[in-house]
Amino acid sequence: MRAEGSAVSAHPDGTGLEDALEAFRPDLVVLDWMLPGRDGPALARVVQGFGDVGVVLLTARGEVGARLRGFEAGVDDYVTKPFDMAELLARLRALLRRLGRVSTTIQVADLVVDAGAGVVTRAGQRVDLTATELRLLGFLVENRGRTMSTTQILTQVWGYEDVAENLVQVHVSALRRKLEAHGDRLLHTVRGIGYVVRA
Structure with a gap:
């Protein structure tokens, strides 16, 4: 902490x-x-x-x-x-x-995620996400710079881990397409481990 x-x-x-x-x-x-x-x-x-x-x-x-x-x-x-x-x-x-003790807004490079308001912008442009994509991105930006495993993502975003890993891959791919429509790659794959958000 x-x-x-x-x-x-x-x-x-x-x-x-x-x-x-x-x-x-x-x-x-x-x-x-x-x-x-x-x-x-x-x-x-x-x-x-x-x-x-x-x-x-x-x-x-x-x-x-x-x-x-x-x-x-x-x-x-x-x-x-x-x-x-x-x-x-x-x-x-x-x-x-x-508890209202911290801001819900996190910024990574030109990506701004306000999980509390459900608003994501990239390079000043609003990015429309589904509720699941918003939860996924919120979890990854909260842990920016750290590689999150598929199991960690399933547990935190979906609430369980006993599903096919391609569920995460499909949502990461969709999320990546939306983010990269406005700038360079921020959501990276770490092969054999998981995913990480970093500039």
Whole structure:
């Protein structure tokens, strides 16, 4: 998160959480479920007392009962271990956007994507995209400079990964055609790995 430009305060357990929240006033808190002393759901309830703060719970417990306990404690999102760091960062950014803490506009070269408004422009020209193309482009520009695998894209854009990989290829091809109608290639294929947006 520091590499993403966020200010971060890290703590090994929930001791002194109230003081840390008062001093740091975070927009978002990431909690591990299994902490010494009070566990993640108990700490999530503490966080809820500090206003409109997003809470993401990390845990190896994937059963429905555990998830329900987390959501009942006020958790906004739930990430099961093991997880991919790119997925966690994408979830944190999405939660920050929902909370209104970050701009929804991202620019890469002459490409401007305002995911919140659903508007994409390239070299000052509006690019009309389908809802799926907008989600796909939004995910790729959020992770600009990083190669996203087909599995990561399927999970984040479609919500599942047990479909044919050519689903991503078809949408990338359509998206690429629309973007390149107004400029040079920004959406690149990294053979055998996935796709990346970079100038």
